[in-house]
Amino acid sequence: MLKSMEFIFLEVGIYCHLLMERNQMHRQIASIRKSFFDQGYLDEQFIQLEELQDNSNPNFVEEVVTLFYRDSARFLYNLDQALEKRPLDFNKLDSLMHQFKGSSSSIGAKKVKTECTNFRAHCNAQNAEGCKRTYQHVKREYTTLKKKLEAYFQMSRQVGPIEMACRPR
Amino acid sequence: METTTLCCDPTNSSDCKELHVLAVDDSNIDRKVIQKLLQISSFKVTVVESGTRALQYLGLDEDKNSTRFDDLKVNLIMTDYSMPGMTGFELLKKIKNSSTLREIPVVIMSSENSVTRIDRCLEEGAEDYLLKPVKLSDVRRLKDAILKSGAPEIDPIQTKKRTYRLDQSSKLPTSIDCHDLTSSPPDSPQQSVAKRARL
Numbered sequence: 402m403l404k405s406m407e408f409i410f411l412e413v414g415i416y417c418h419l420l421m422e423r424n425q426m427h428r429q430i431a432s433i434r435k436s437f438f439d440q441g442y443l444d445e446q447f448i449q450l451e452e453l454q455d456n457s458n459p460n461f462v463e464e465v466v467t468l469f470y471r472d473s474a475r476f477l478y479n480l481d482q483a484l485e486k487r488p489l490d491f492n493k494l495d496s497l498m499h500q501f502k503g504s505s506s507s508i509g510a511k512k513v514k515t516e517c518t519n520f521r522a523h524c525n526a527q528n529a530e531g532c533k534r535t536y537q538h539v540k541r542e543y544t545t546l547k548k549k550l551e552a553y554f555q556m557s558r559q560v561g562p563i564e565m566a567c568r569p570r
Numbered sequence: 571m572e573t574t575t576l577c578c579d580p581t582n583s584s585d586c587k588e589l590h591v592l593a594v595d596d597s598n599i600d601r602k603v604i605q606k607l608l609q610i611s612s613f614k615v616t617v618v619e620s621g622t623r624a625l626q627y628l629g630l631d632e633d634k635n636s637t638r639f640d641d642l643k644v645n646l647i648m649t650d651y652s653m654p655g656m657t658g659f660e661l662l663k664k665i666k667n668s669s670t671l672r673e674i675p676v677v678i679m680s681s682e683n684s685v686t687r688i689d690r691c692l693e694e695g696a697e698d699y700l701l702k703p704v705k706l707s708d709v710r711r712l713k714d715a716i717l718k719s720g721a722p723e724i725d726p727i728q729t730k731k732r733t734y735r736l737d738q739s740s741k742l743p744t745s746i747d748c749h750d751l752t753s754s755p756p757d758s759p760q761q762s763v764a765k766r767a768r769l
Contacts, residue, residue, distance in 0.1 A: 446703045453607065455610075468598055469599050472597075500597070504600075507599045507703050508599065509703075
């Protein structure tokens, strides 16, 4: 009888500990998410995507973001190629960047979008140096956000939805 | 003029067949998002990646009879403006120049907040011009407007029209068929009989 009581206390203790750990992780994830907005990496469009996520489509945001990174690889490759040509075809560069900017905007990638706008301004001004410089900024912001979002989604998946993982018997 | 009773009760969607939207966008990401936006708003959605595909879907490029078009029953077309090949504007023109399709409301989506572009689209017959990225609130507003007034009249003189103008004085609720916004021309009674039968 005493043995089973000890066992019950032990189970409850482990359960509480796990719950605390999960709560802590949830808070951590929430804090990371908040920092994306506070630091200007993401804008309200990201929230809009979150609002489209539901139980029938619980990974919608991650799916869209993954699609963005997959598609963008192609845009960036094309931009890399176009920037190698001499003389630069500013119309083509602008057109490519317009598409890339649109996609960035669709996932709420705020800093990336800003750098895209800067790039297009240099295209309009036919400023080759400006284009090349801002293109590096675009790639930098793009890569930074990619790493942050990958880590964020991985954490979110580990923790799972906010519900009890183990229930006492 | 068809006078069916209003079958669409916005508070009880099980009484009403879903409105069918054809969304056109060359961007993978935007297609995925708009599809979700529309599905969550209880629309039936078809997405295509170009104006050419849209016209194929609508049966415009082929010599099809009207029966095929009836099966598709597109109630709204939402198209991106900037697309390679046929732009959204060109698609809009083709639709408005078509006797079978001109009654379908067309909404333009664009990242450009350009007054000249907006005016040009509205003058060509677009119902609305939405700034990208399109939001849930935009889609809800579209749905309300379509349910309330069928195919709204366009005032070509009005400029910078960014929201629906509900011309409620001329549209009676009893004349709205919630599946099909294309008003039946008086000289095709078979079409309206077929629609009635579907209700």
